[in-house]
Amino acid sequence: MTTEHVAIIPDGNRRWAKQHGIKADKDIYNAGGERTAEVLEACFKKDVRHVSVWVGSRSNLINRPKRFVEELENLYKTKVAELAEHRMIHEHDVLIDVVGEWRELLRPDVSAALQNAMDTTQQYNERVLTILVGYDGQRERGAAVQSLLESGDDAPDDLEDASELLRKHSWTGQLPEVDLVIRTGAWQDPHNSAGFMSLLTNESQYAFPEVLWPDYTAEMLGDTLDDFNQRERRKGA
Numbered sequence: 001m002t003t004e005h006v007a008i009i010p011d012g013n014r015r016w017a018k019q020h021g022i023k024a025d026k027d028i029y030n031a032g033g034e035r036t037a038e039v040l041e042a043c044f045k046k047d048v049r050h051v052s053v054w055v056g057s058r059s060n061l062i063n064r065p066k067r068f069v070e071e072l073e074n075l076y077k078t079k080v081a082e083l084a085e086h087r088m089i090h091e092h093d094v095l096i097d098v099v100g101e102w103r104e105l106l107r108p109d110v111s112a113a114l115q116n117a118m119d120t121t122q123q124y125n126e127r128v129l130t131i132l133v134g135y136d137g138q139r140e141r142g143a144a145v146q147s148l149l150e151s152g153d154d155a156p157d158d159l160e161d162a163s164e165l166l167r168k169h170s171w172t173g174q175l176p177e178v179d180l181v182i183r184t185g186a187w188q189d190p191h192n193s194a195g196f197m198s199l200l201t202n203e204s205q206y207a208f209p210e211v212l213w214p215d216y217t218a219e220m221l222g223d224t225l226d227d228f229n230q231r232e233r234r235k236g237a
Contacts, residue, residue, distance in 0.1 A: 012185025012212030031214035042218035084117035093126035100135035137195030144170035
């Protein structure tokens with residue numbers, strides 16, 4: 001079975017930091033940020049063509065204390081810039097795309113860093129890394145409806161066509177359906193959040209590894225994908 005698109009929700013960073021006595025806002029997500037490149041490379045080595053990672057929700061950026069948000073923005077600026085220069089990105093011809101309301105929510109210097117990461121890798125098309133920042137699936141659906149209403153497109157003939165048209169106007173509509181959603185840190189309460197990628201997850205499988213994100217290794221990613229590839233996918237049949 002080919003795994004075309006894997007979406008990752010790297011949950012558990014704050015719990016991991018608490019377990020390790022890390023209290024400073026600026027240090028809470030450092031370990032998780034370091035882990036990301038390793039897991040991404042493992043995905044690409046497994047021939048996954050599309051990887052989407054939800055690194056920050058809209059709620060993270062508007063409902064957290066100002067100091068915490070500032071440190072989160074600093075992390076985005078530093079880690080995404082490092083990722084754009086990472087050997088793995090260029091060896092695997094990875095196009096970086098950033099999706100969400102990040103342009104409206106982030107500081108100008110952080111937005112510029114994310115835009116630069118996209119510009120730096122725009123010549124690649126073998127694989128795609130989609131980084132979701134300031135993302136909320138419910139707002140994505142709302143924005144898609146708004147875009148559709150403003151577009152003047154003709155009304156579709158049936159519901160399937162209507163669904164495809166809505167997807168076309170969504171932030172993630174250029175991506176293929178998600179095969180597998182991996183969410184760490186949620187095995188005791190397996191769930192989705194904020195309608196995560198809801199326009200692309202109609203037939204998705206889910207994995208909830210029993211680990212917090214900073215402890216999720218490339219080897220664990222391999223085990224997760226091996227388990228997924230052994231599942232019988234009935235897709236409602």
